[in-house]
Amino acid sequence: MPVLKSTIDPSSETYLQNRRDQLAAVAALDEQLEAVRAGGGPKYAQRHHNRGRLLARERVELLIDQDSPFLELSALAAWGSEFAVGASILTGIGIVEGVECVIIAHDPTLRGGAMNPISLKKNLRALEIARCNRLPVINLVESGGADLPTQSELFVPAGRLFHDLTALSAMGIATIALVFGNSTAGGAYVPGMCDYAVLVDRHAKVFLGGPPLVKMATGEDADDEALGGAEMHSRVSGLSDYFALDELDCIRIGRQIISDLHWRKLGPPPSPKVDPPLYDPEELLGIASGDFRIPMDPKDVIARVVDGSRFDEYKALYGTSLITGWAWIHGYPVGILANARGVLFGDEAKKATEFILLANQSDTSLIFLQNTTGYMVGTTYEQDGIIKDGAKMINAVANSTVPHITINIGASFGAGNYGMSGRAFDPRFMFAWTNAKLAVMGAQQLAGVLSIVARQGAEAAGRDFDLEADATRTLAIKEQIERESHAFYITSRLYDDGVIDPRDTRTVLGIALSAAHSNQVQGRQGFGVFRM
Template sequence: MAVLNSLLDTSSETYISNRKNQLEVVAALDEQLDLVVAGGGERYMQRHRDRGKLPVRERLALLLDPDSPFLELSPLAAWGTDFTVGASILTGIGVVSGVECVVIGHDPTVRGGAMNPYSLRKTLRALEIARLNRLPVINLVESGGADLPTQVDLFVPAGRIFHELTELSSMAIPTVALVFGNSTAGGAYVPGMCDYAVLVDRGAKVFLGGPPLVKMATGETADDESLGGAEMHSRVSGLSDYFATDERDAIRLGREIVSRFHWRKLGPPPSAHAPEPLYDPEEILGIVPPDTKVPFDPREVLARTVDGSEFDEYKPLYGTSLVTGWASIHGYPVGVLANHRGVLFSEEAKKATEFILLANQTDTPLIFLQNTTGYMVGTDYEQGGIIKDGAKMINAVTNSAVPHLTVNMASSFGAGNYGMSGRAYDPRLMFAWPGAKLAVMGAAQLAGVMSIVGRASAESQGKPFDDEADAARTRAIEAQIEAESHSFYISGKLYDDGIVDPRDTRTVLGMSLSAVHSNTVAGRRGFGVFRM
């Protein structure tokens, strides 16, 4: 396979300027991630410890295999809202007793671990990832239930959690609940619907209605232990499968349970030969311009991401605004589609379609590296069939059965987001770089379109056009779209699975590929009708 030859000049002013900007946006990301790790803050963290309890991230550290990686998902959920960033829950993919599992852990230092609309979305996405990729699920349970002021946005959709848990069980994908504290009302069904339930003595409280509700509903006076304690559920109700003496014992039992899954991946193993890239991933920071309108060559990114910097490019002289080709990442064969100069023309759409079909014929997962302004517009392109060609590409993406992994490197605008396997097209996992933008179009373009439409409307009605008001409106719209297309805002709404440092792209893709190979990796042999 051909080896990529980097032309990057690390001493140039452009490289130094790009790197400086990227270090700033990475620092801003790290600042937000520090807030996520802090949970409810020092006061509530200390109160939690004073009760003899471990913080959720310490529970996670004890659960995972020593020195094994953890791919955290949706860490910026609820960013930019009134809820704590991270949405009071920790989710991700980690290795437990040698088995890759999805872990879902409540953070009781944030409003008692209560579930708000964003923690619900985060939980459902984690369960979806488990189902699609055939990954066992471990719940670290300690939650006060629903955030009651937002119950109107929780009650109906939250039932999907129970649906997902029972569906996973029906698919022979194991589910485990380690209950450290409150698991009340609807939350009581989490250990009730998991395949295995471990309850901590004098810690777990699993009941549909706590003592106050029981008193109000029936007049009965009851205590936590008789209603839902670990010993009662272990000796009397039978809800508990394992009685843990303390939190560490519960985690030990959880690891033992997983070790008895006798888990086997269905996808092919990676190659034993997975050489590091020839070029330093650190240099990726100097490749990406701060202005998303300025293109960059994705081959420079691939040279610092794929095994041995080896890349077998497909149709290199045709449809050159899209780079396609074959490579491997951490020993896993992949096909890559990476935007070069942003715009997708008919040639790029047809090239992508053919490439996706080939990947499905050879059961090869696809990596989409987004940096696109969308499909080309204009009279010549419309007459040339850009709609039909774009439809071919989107058809191929939609019906492709091999795993898709997507990274928004810089911009993802318009239908280009769809054609490059955006969130609506079910990539197994999707990430973004911290400087990336996502919207129907760029802020200036959108504001300009609104201005043109407003001027045309005024002319058609014979009304004078207020240029001063239009300029103010244009500035306001640009500011709004800039804010709403920011990577933190997008990730906060869970339109991706997390923002990653560009330097970690190879590692994140490698962990993701390992996870998706827990399930069968097979392409589609028959597609729908392609518009010719």
């Protein structure tokens, strides 16, 4: 397989400016991730420790295999909202007894681990990842249930949590609840719906209604241990499958349950021969500009991500605004589609369609590196059939059944987001670089379009066009779109699975591919109607 040659000059001013911009963006990301890791802050962390309990991240660290990776998902959920960044819940993929698992851990230092509408979305996305990739689920439970002030936004959709847990069980995907503390009201159904439930003595409290609610509803003065303690559920109700003496014992039992599953992946294993890229991943910081309008060569990205920097390009001389080809990442064979100059023309759309069909014929996972401003517009392109060609590409993406993993490395605008396997097209995983933008179009273009429409409206109505008001409105719209297309804004709404440091791209892709291969990797042989 041909080896890519790097085209960047690490001593050039362009490279150095890009690096400065990216380092600033990564520093902003690290600052937010520190806030996520801090949870409710030192005061509440210490209070939790004083009660003899571990923090959510400490539990996860003890649960996963020593020195194994943990890919955190949706880390910046709720950023910029009324809720704490991270949304009071930790989700991710970790290796337990050699098995990749989806791990969901409530953070009890934030409002007692209560679930708000955004933490619900984050929880449901984690369960979706478990379903699509066939990964066992481990819930680390300590939650006061619903965040009552937001119950109107939470109650109805929260039923999906129970639906998905039972659906996973029906699919033969193991679900485990390790209950470290409160699991009340609707939260009590998490251990109730899971295949396995482990309760910690004197700490776990699982009941539909706690003592205050029971008093209000029935007049009974109930003791919380008799009502929902670990010993009661282990000896009397039978809800508990395993009685844990303490938190460490609970984690030990959880690991043993995973070991007893004798879990086997359905996808093909990676090649035993894995060699790193020839070029330093550190150089990824100097490749992408902070301004999406400045093009970059995606081959420079590919060369720092794929095994041995080897890449067999497909249709290299045709539709050159889209790079397609075959490679390996951490021993897994992949097909890669990467935007080269932003705009997708008809040739690029047809090239992508054929490439996706070939990947499905050979059961090969697809990596989409997004940096697109969308499909080309204009009279010539409309007459040439850009709509039909774009529809072919979107049809192929929508009906492809091999795993898709998407990373926005620059911009993802308009229908280009759809054609490059955006969130609406169910990629197994989707991440974004710190510099990434996502919107219907760029801020300047969108503001300009609205200005033209307003001018045409004034002319049609026979009114004078207010240039000063238009300038003020245009500036406000540009600022709005810049804010709403920012990577943090997008990830806070779970439109991707996390913002990543560009230098971590190869590692993130490797973990995601390994997780995807827990399920079958099988392409579709029949597609829908392609408009010719």
